[in-house]
Amino acid sequence: MLTPLRRALICGMAFLGWASIARAGSVQPSPPSATFTNSVNFDFTHDVFSFSYQGSDGTLTYQYAPAGNGSFYPLTCVVNGSYTFRPSNFGGLSLQTSTTEIFPWSAGVTFTLLSPQANGNSLSTQWLMKSGTNRLTYNLQFQMVGRTLIIGATAVSGTSGGLYLDRCENATNPVVVCVPYLTLMNVLYTGGVFGSMFFDWENTSASTIYPLDSVFSTTSVYYAHQALYLPRTDGTRASVNETIYLTVSPSLADVLPNVPNPPSPYKKLVSNYLVFDNWEAPFATVNSQVQSLRSASVSNLWVLVHNWQNGGYDNQYPNVLPANPGFGGSAGLTNVSQTARAGGYLFGLHENYVDFYPNAAAWNPAACALNSDGSLKQAWSNSSTHVQSYEMKPTLAANYLTNFAPQIHSNYTTTASFLDVHSAVNPSDKVDYDAATTNAGTFYQTLSRYRTLYSLLRAAHQGPVSGEGNYHLLSVGYIDDVEAQIDSGGSAPAAHGSWLPLIVDFELLKLHDKTLTHGVGYYERFFSDQNNSPQYLTFPFPAVLEYLATELAYGHGGFIPTPGRVYDYVATAQLEQRHILAAQALYANATPVNILYHDSISNDEVSVSDYIRRYPTNFANSSEDHYLSQVRVTYNNGVVVCVNRHPSRQWQVQLGQPGGFFNYNAVMNGTNVQWVGRTNLTSYLLPQTNGWVVFAPAIPKISAITVTNGTVNLAITNLLPGFSNQIQRSLSFPVANWDPVDTFVSNSSQTNWLQPLTDAWPQAFYRLVQFW
Numbered sequence: 151m152l153t154p155l156r157r158a159l160i161c162g163m164a165f166l167g168w169a170s171i172a173r174a175g176s177v178q179p180s181p182p183s184a185t186f187t188n189s190v191n192f193d194f195t196h197d198v199f200s201f202s203y204q205g206s207d208g209t210l211t212y213q214y215a216p217a218g219n220g221s222f223y224p225l226t227c228v229v230n231g232s233y234t235f236r237p238s239n240f241g242g243l244s245l246q247t248s249t250t251e252i253f254p255w256s257a258g259v260t261f262t263l264l265s266p267q268a269n270g271n272s273l274s275t276q277w278l279m280k281s282g283t284n285r286l287t288y289n290l291q292f293q294m295v296g297r298t299l300i301i302g303a304t305a306v307s308g309t310s311g312g313l314y315l316d317r318c319e320n321a322t323n324p325v326v327v328c329v330p331y332l333t334l335m336n337v338l339y340t341g342g343v344f345g346s347m348f349f350d351w352e353n354t355s356a357s358t359i360y361p362l363d364s365v366f367s368t369t370s371v372y373y374a375h376q377a378l379y380l381p382r383t384d385g386t387r388a389s390v391n392e393t394i395y396l397t398v399s400p401s402l403a404d405v406l407p408n409v410p411n412p413p414s415p416y417k418k419l420v421s422n423y424l425v426f427d428n429w430e431a432p433f434a435t436v437n438s439q440v441q442s443l444r445s446a447s448v449s450n451l452w453v454l455v456h457n458w459q460n461g462g463y464d465n466q467y468p469n470v471l472p473a474n475p476g477f478g479g480s481a482g483l484t485n486v487s488q489t490a491r492a493g494g495y496l497f498g499l500h501e502n503y504v505d506f507y508p509n510a511a512a513w514n515p516a517a518c519a520l521n522s523d524g525s526l527k528q529a530w531s532n533s534s535t536h537v538q539s540y541e542m543k544p545t546l547a548a549n550y551l552t553n554f555a556p557q558i559h560s561n562y563t564t565t566a567s568f569l570d571v572h573s574a575v576n577p578s579d580k581v582d583y584d585a586a587t588t589n590a591g592t593f594y595q596t597l598s599r600y601r602t603l604y605s606l607l608r609a610a611h612q613g614p615v616s617g618e619g620n621y622h623l624l625s626v627g628y629i630d631d632v633e634a635q636i637d638s639g640g641s642a643p644a645a646h647g648s649w650l651p652l653i654v655d656f657e658l659l660k661l662h663d664k665t666l667t668h669g670v671g672y673y674e675r676f677f678s679d680q681n682n683s684p685q686y687l688t689f690p691f692p693a694v695l696e697y698l699a700t701e702l703a704y705g706h707g708g709f710i711p712t713p714g715r716v717y718d719y720v721a722t723a724q725l726e727q728r729h730i731l732a733a734q735a736l737y738a739n740a741t742p743v744n745i746l747y748h749d750s751i752s753n754d755e756v757s758v759s760d761y762i763r764r765y766p767t768n769f770a771n772s773s774e775d776h777y778l779s780q781v782r783v784t785y786n787n788g789v790v791v792c793v794n795r796h797p798s799r800q801w802q803v804q805l806g807q808p809g810g811f812f813n814y815n816a817v818m819n820g821t822n823v824q825w826v827g828r829t830n831l832t833s834y835l836l837p838q839t840n841g842w843v844v845f846a847p848a849i850p851k852i853s854a855i856t857v858t859n860g861t862v863n864l865a866i867t868n869l870l871p872g873f874s875n876q877i878q879r880s881l882s883f884p885v886a887n888w889d890p891v892d893t894f895v896s897n898s899s900q901t902n903w904l905q906p907l908t909d910a911w912p913q914a915f916y917r918l919v920q921f922w
Contacts, residue, residue: 181296201294220261220277221254239319246311305390315374328640346405358578361639384585411627414665416614421738424708433482498566505539519582544599555610566613573625574618627664635671643682651778669709695840703793740785748780794841806845814843869896
């Protein structure tokens, strides 16, 4: 252990790094997959502490030279030995007095470094922050794993009102990258590299965590997090205890957080369904619409009925029973349930355990969350009834659910469910500050309580749970499905819905393995206007194709909107069944292995990182030629998905092999054609805005067997070049066990495999297995 009494000592060490040393179950970004070296150099004489990375993709040093500054100002990133910037200009803990919050950048603040210490490759510092007679003592601990500097921040004495990551500074042409589905944070691009700096939301004591997104100057942008520690109703605050991950890399994928959510136990089941999202009334109309889909041979539906509650939609919650008498009552809703189940469909009803209405029979103000001042926290306001709801305490939501959900299931024979709000919101917005509540005033208390509701609903309805999308990265896997609204951590109107660039990396690399979500959000939100206002329109056929193309790009399941939202809901359902249901069966349980973006100017395909490096200022602007909107995704089972969402440019793509399965919306003889089937065509012209083609290889097979001069010759066709195949043999039939005899990687679509026979075999049976 090095102490301040031995300040003349300079210590250094180097250690090899591998991806396996990442923290299990953490949001910490994964280290690079290739071997790398981390090293530290601690100079206690000059208080200069360096954490370094060296790998095949370059070098990186985080240098911390605190002197007398206990903010993050002394922390710099040095990229490849030549480019230096500050990731957090004056970030750090604030000092909270009885009346004022004093920030690290406030005038009159002084810092004293009390005790820098080294323990192996970790550095610990203790700081005293003063402003007048006010004091705050806190610890900062630093350790490097891969390209990530892990910073622990813990208050020791005094009170802090928050931990602020502030803005970068001295950055060359910084840009905030708003990544679709990464709603809790943003990414920095500057000087050819990407950076992220964020709190570990799975291990936080904060009240709120919000993403930042704004421009300060030509050398500085807000891109990171801020975590506030707000007062409980008794005036106390939680003590700051946070883990920060700072990562800089030439690869965007390296700086993305991991999502340690568990996979949904219903992933396989929900992958077989299309969601039919119904908001109509009365129940006779809903029943007729479900019956129309059955009559049109639309199969594999998950019917969700939203507007059914006794007092009407968003009214009198949680007292929703019995079904709305004005819509046909329980008999009418039971008919819908019976029609759905007769068609082999899943059937679920809309539930909500966030909004508590004063006109509910169960109304109890003591069951409502409180603001810091003790007032009731407002929730949704019903614009039709003008009744203001209040937030149900997250700690009590399970009590209400376990009372009402089993009754809903018993009355209407549900086989699934829909839970509104919980998976859509930032838990920061639903924190209960009631000091009498366990873990009051904390983000994680709300998050963990909401997560427990999904398994309770599964048990009550004996089936999967769907929910509202937006902040669902926190819930997916705990919940079985969401109506996957596209959003980001950006604050600008263009950082939402269809305006976002088609960056699929976070969704496919970090969320896809948790479950198969459906759709890309409600049509009115996906097609929001330039002010991010929902558009309650009837969308035409081309818009439906654009929606389908986006579902395919993100690897989602099919979503059929409420009938009034599209030109023809039956035709839309048939498109979803023919094109999306067929595709989701191919990629639902596959893993993306390559994601490339087509540059329509240079006519090549590159990674998202290289694309943004080429066009950092206009890749996200849908009115620009360089708008990032043409993507090719290859899965580990050989499936390839190409999608063109560019508003003005077509895309000629080559993919697949003759005889494969193709699913497309492509230009044929000057006309857009939608088709699914096997064909020898491997070149497709994808129309602007809504073009796609999906390829699935034909199943490899042994097409002929011959025996010549004691040698068996297997003619094998439909091979996928670059993929592994295994020949297996059994000497008996029926087959009890197959024995592997050879494994090979195909370099063409067909081959001949030979093996000498022996007289010891009275018979031999062979089969071919392809390994993804």
